[in-house]
Amino acid sequence: MGNQRFWKNLAGSGALAGILVWAFSAAAIARVAPARPWHPVEMEAAAPARDVAAATDEDPIDRVRAEVLRRRAEAARQAAVMRAAEAKRHEQARSREQAGREERVAARDRSRERDGEGARKAAARQAALRKAQADQERKRTTRKRTARVASRKEGAATVSLADVELLARVIKIEAGGEPYEGKVAVGAVIVNRVRSPRFPNSLRAVIYSPGQFPGVTEMIDEVRPGSSDLRAAKEALAGRDPSNGALYFYNPRIHRCDGEGDFLCSLKVTARIGNHVFAR
Numbered sequence: 001m002g003n004q005r006f007w008k009n010l011a012g013s014g015a016l017a018g019i020l021v022w023a024f025s026a027a028a029i030a031r032v033a034p035a036r037p038w039h040p041v042e043m044e045a046a047a048p049a050r051d052v053a054a055a056t057d058e059d060p061i062d063r064v065r066a067e068v069l070r071r072r073a074e075a076a077r078q079a080a081v082m083r084a085a086e087a088k089r090h091e092q093a094r095s096r097e098q099a100g101r102e103e104r105v106a107a108r109d110r111s112r113e114r115d116g117e118g119a120r121k122a123a124a125r126q127a128a129l130r131k132a133q134a135d136q137e138r139k140r141t142t143r144k145r146t147a148r149v150a151s152r153k154e155g156a157a158t159v160s161l162a163d164v165e166l167l168a169r170v171i172k173i174e175a176g177g178e179p180y181e182g183k184v185a186v187g188a189v190i191v192n193r194v195r196s197p198r199f200p201n202s203l204r205a206v207i208y209s210p211g212q213f214p215g216v217t218e219m220i221d222e223v224r225p226g227s228s229d230l231r232a233a234k235e236a237l238a239g240r241d242p243s244n245g246a247l248y249f250y251n252p253r254i255h256r257c258d259g260e261g262d263f264l265c266s267l268k269v270t271a272r273i274g275n276h277v278f279a280r
Contacts, residue, residue: 168225182274187236246278
């Protein structure tokens with residue numbers, strides 16, 4: 001009775017006709033469509049349906065129930081396939097994101113390396129520029145010093161008769177009783193002072209410097225130099241120097257080196273001629 005009531009209700013609702021049409025269509029498609037291997041996920045999802053189909057017999061109600069269960073299994077299989085595809089997409093997205101992060105880190109490292117190399121090159125250029133500027137400054141200083149020395153030498157070389165007369169009078173006063181070589185040496189000391197940056201750059205300024213030749217300045221206007229004095233003055237002005245570059249001379253009989261701290265006695269002796277010691 002129960003089965004008959006079920007079939008009547010099923011026939012009245014038209015569901016039986018739909019199921020039968022679907023069943024025949026599925027059977028026809030199954031005959032035509034080639035079989036394909038199942039995906040493991042599909043096999044796992046279809047396992048309940050297979051189990052149910054195996055347990056059923058030829059009863060129509062059981063077949064309907066089996067069909068319902070099969071549809072549910074198919075839906076579960078498709079959902080599992082979709083989940084697997086979605087998980088695969090997520091995994092690929094994560095891989096791309098990770099690769100992008102690694103590429104950005106590598107690009108940042110390369111940029112920092114380029115910046116560091118640029119900074120080192122800039123520092124090297126600045127150091128080379130400072131060195132070049134320092135070298136140019138040293139060259140300018142050397143040229144100026146050379147020009148001053150040349151100017152002093154030129155000024156000493158281009159002397160007038162008045163300078164010869166003036167130097168000859170100093171030689172007469174300081175070395176009148178000395179040998180001729182000693183007279184030239186005394187004149188050379190005065191010329192060396194003109195050429196030295198430690199003293200004035202003119203003959204008259206050196207002779208009349210305060211405290212340098214006090215006895216000379218008092219007598220110079222009254223002295224008349226002899227021929228040997230004039231000749232010694234000309235040779236000294238021409239560059240002859242028996243004193244070997246001395247800037248000072250003194251008579252050890254008059255200026256005795258007895259105590260410590262004496263300036264003249266602390267100098268390096270360059271020559272001894274007659275009664276004079278020459279030093280610098």
